[in-house]
Amino acid sequence: MTQWSGYFGLIVQGAIVTIELTLMGSVLALIMAFLAGLGRLSRLFLLRALATAYIEFFRGTSIFVQLFFAYFVLPLIGLELTPLQAGVLALGLNVGAYAAEVVRGAVQSIGREQHEACIALNLGRWQGLRHVILPQAFLVMLPTFGNNAIELLKATSVVSLISLADLTFQAQVVRAQTGNTMVPFATILVIYFILALLISWGVRSLERRMARGLDGVRV
Amino acid sequence: MDWDWNFVWQIMPTLIQGVKITILATLLGSVLAAIVGLGIALARRSPNKALSRTVGWAAEFIRGTPLLVQLYFIFYVLPDIGILLPPLVAGVIGLGLHYGTYTAEVYRAGIENVPRGQWEAAKACNLSARQTWTHIIIPQAIPPMIPALANYFIAMFKETPLLSAITVLELMNQAKSVANTYYRYLEPITLVGAFFLAISLCSVVLLRWLERRYGKIER
Numbered sequence: 001m002t003q004w005s006g007y008f009g010l011i012v013q014g015a016i017v018t019i020e021l022t023l024m025g026s027v028l029a030l031i032m033a034f035l036a037g038l039g040r041l042s043r044l045f046l047l048r049a050l051a052t053a054y055i056e057f058f059r060g061t062s063i064f065v066q067l068f069f070a071y072f073v074l075p076l077i078g079l080e081l082t083p084l085q086a087g088v089l090a091l092g093l094n095v096g097a098y099a100a101e102v103v104r105g106a107v108q109s110i111g112r113e114q115h116e117a118c119i120a121l122n123l124g125r126w127q128g129l130r131h132v133i134l135p136q137a138f139l140v141m142l143p144t145f146g147n148n149a150i151e152l153l154k155a156t157s158v159v160s161l162i163s164l165a166d167l168t169f170q171a172q173v174v175r176a177q178t179g180n181t182m183v184p185f186a187t188i189l190v191i192y193f194i195l196a197l198l199i200s201w202g203v204r205s206l207e208r209r210m211a212r213g214l215d216g217v218r219v
Numbered sequence: 220m221d222w223d224w225n226f227v228w229q230i231m232p233t234l235i236q237g238v239k240i241t242i243l244a245t246l247l248g249s250v251l252a253a254i255v256g257l258g259i260a261l262a263r264r265s266p267n268k269a270l271s272r273t274v275g276w277a278a279e280f281i282r283g284t285p286l287l288v289q290l291y292f293i294f295y296v297l298p299d300i301g302i303l304l305p306p307l308v309a310g311v312i313g314l315g316l317h318y319g320t321y322t323a324e325v326y327r328a329g330i331e332n333v334p335r336g337q338w339e340a341a342k343a344c345n346l347s348a349r350q351t352w353t354h355i356i357i358p359q360a361i362p363p364m365i366p367a368l369a370n371y372f373i374a375m376f377k378e379t380p381l382l383s384a385i386t387v388l389e390l391m392n393q394a395k396s397v398a399n400t401y402y403r404y405l406e407p408i409t410l411v412g413a414f415f416l417a418i419s420l421c422s423v424v425l426l427r428w429l430e431r432r433y434g435k436i437e438r
Contacts, residue, residue: 056420057416059419060415060416060419060420060423061377061412061415061416061419062377062378062379062380062415063377064377064378064380064381064391065380065391065408065411065412065415066412068391068395068408068411069408069409069412072398072404072408073404073405073408073409076404076405150283153285154283154284154285154286155285156285157285157286157287157288158285158287158381160287161384168285168287168288168291171288171291172291175295181291181295181296181299182296182299185288185291185292185295185296186292186296188288189280189284189288189289189292192283192284192285192288193280193283193284196283196284197283
């Protein structure tokens, strides 16, 4: 009988790396999403073009290729990244591009009358965005952001291929050491699923909290 | 490190070979995903509660866990119970199953979008359940979902590099093997990115056309 307790420690270590990656990647993705999403709505052509190029590039190429690019090619131009940095960079930029479209769509979905009300109240463009449009748009974005975060969680498994010791990597280690494939892979599948459930549960409760002040405002 | 065009032309034939496998995997995976998705969507609508619950949970589980781990599972665990699959077949099954759970949602939305009156009219014309589906519901439900389905097929195309992890010799794997042979990463990985970007951009044009052609329901 195999001593599973020691191997379980490995899996837990992997889970911690996966959670770290997901959190840091999400933060970067969130920042990029707002920068690029609002950039696409900018009045300046240059900003719009930059944001569009970013979004199209990162949505058009595969996360896998971007990760390999960050890890293998960037060092050649003098940018040395640890696997963790490369992973966070690729995941954050990739998911950020998808989320940027969510930001744009949500901001555009806010009714014209809200924009007109901002003008009537003599709010500046930035003030109107900050105090009127974004608080409402954020609620629209939240469910899709939750989906994006789950996509990011699933994409973290790819970093195992650039030798970062996440869940998938540790499962391979356990498999190599015990010769048992079923147990490690079934275990990590369940762990990934639980993490995904946690994310969707967290987003849903956040949504309820945020919606509280807006009762009756949204139709 | 400098860009070397001679090296590019030297490795091009190998990469083209990889592109062929990538496209083949995407096409086969798309067909499988379309079938699996329809199966899941129909099972979830079934009046048999046990069936619809089980399928619903299974789909939720597959959607919440990473494709990479599922591919490992299919490729490494199934042989333990006597199912030995060639890498490409395992990859196509993984892609088809994973994206089938996504396309199932597209089918569900498409079917629910068929107006109630159509069901009632079918009943009034004394059509059997089978006739209702094949002659009334499916023909009306499919065209509006084509753009959404195509969207998932493009997403699947971008996930095919994962197949390199289970030793399918697709584009990414070919690039990695030439990179490891000549110890030059810049050109192969960049070219993989360029290939993906080019094919994705072409498919986006195709998608726009599909949206114009099928996106709106003719009334």
